[in-house]
Amino acid sequence: MKCHQCDKQATVHLTQILNGQMHKMDLCESCAQAKGVTNPENLSIGNLMENASDVPEGSDSPMTCESCGTTHSEFKKGGRLGCEACYHVFRPVLDPLLDGMHAGNKHLGKIPAGSKSRVQFEQSISQLRSQLQGAIEEENYEDAARIRDQLKELESKEQANVEG
């Protein structure tokens, strides 16, 4: 049996059950060591497969969070993200990880009261913006002025909330 990483003889055979599905992986001694397969407690095949499929070792992935400076390789190494913006930046590499980690990929739990109004606010702003766009295209300047005032009012209210 050949190693999953290189063509050497595989001597380490891993089996793990994730969400009722059996995953198998065969590694040679040195690849197993390189992957940190020394403590079976902290081992996840999900992570190993993830590592196996992306950028070759040594080359740093260009993905970096501009907001906090966390790099892709830091995330891969430590498994921790640095800030909320990281969740957008690393979403492409995060999604497959989440599949193996959790029961689903959509939050079905508690919604904080503050976010409820924030979500509503963002929805009404984008709604008004598209109405404004429509009114301008139809050269309906009376409506456009009215919508623009509504937008201004809503945005200044939000500004006051943030500052207050």
Next chain:
Amino acid sequence: MFNDILNDDFSSAKGPKAIPVTLSTRIRLARNLREFPFPGRAETSQRRAVLTKCMEAMHDIKDLDSSYAVEVDDLSELERQILVEKHLISRELSDMDEASGIILSKDRNCCIMINEEDHLRIQVLQPGLNFSKVWKRVDALDSNIESEVSYAYDGDLGFLTACPTNLGTGMRASVMMHLPGLVMSKNMDKVVNAVNQLGFAVRGLFGEGSDASGSIFQISNQQTLGESESAIIERLDKTLQNLVRQEEFARKKLLQDDGRRLIDKISRAIGSLKSCHLIQSAEAMDLLSLIRLAADFKMLPDSYRSTADRMFIEIQPGHVQLAAGKPVEPDDRDYLRASLLRQKFAKAPFIKTDG
């Protein structure tokens, strides 16, 4: 003030009587504030701003009236260790050196860690198996805090946490269970496998990496995204109730199939506790586990169950040093631990059998 907390034996006395099998129920919620990097990535000044913001937010919350608030670096090494042994704070928080804090409610059942892996770890615990009561309290507390601060939250991914394993609900629901029947009948491996497959983790008394001395296990949900809090709790609760039945069955079977050996073990445990002069904590935990089992079997008076539960904590290295009033070397600790146990079990009756 702090000495009261350290000496307070929160695990029994005032609380409801210890309940067989399930020692305690706990739920913790991981939360982060918007617009600040997570603690692991934040500058000290940012961590300090988060600490101040959070401390202020807690100020007017009724459930935290007369609570105790302290910064981690104001505590001595020993004081931190004691809070860890009482399961009030994590080892990770106890290792933090700047701008991390603890808020502990008056009844000691609610503890908020600030700037651990996430900005906030809000946790509530309660003796016995009682998820609905614990969830109600932690949920209300979380909502109250959220009315004062803005949480990092995404409509798809839920509450955003430093580690993606906590993403979504940010909730870890767990219990401490005493499972000597399953351990002695050598069924624990099977149980751990079955429980793992349901997405739940099984660990020792002191969490990750700790051994299962005293046959005490911590069982908790692993998955936090894709299921609501109530769905997770309901599934865990069902699994745990099943586990309690398995444990009861294993105990009955042990008594039926090999009762003499079981009584021999328990009687020797009583003898050792009455007469030891040097004892390490792992051995003491195993003896105490047998005392707790004997009380469940009504071989010893009920009061010995709460004594055992209290001793599980008081024989830990930090607590032994606290009782001594000074740092103590391991060998001397074993001596002090033994004299504490000798004194507590001096009057314990030996088990009489008809045979």
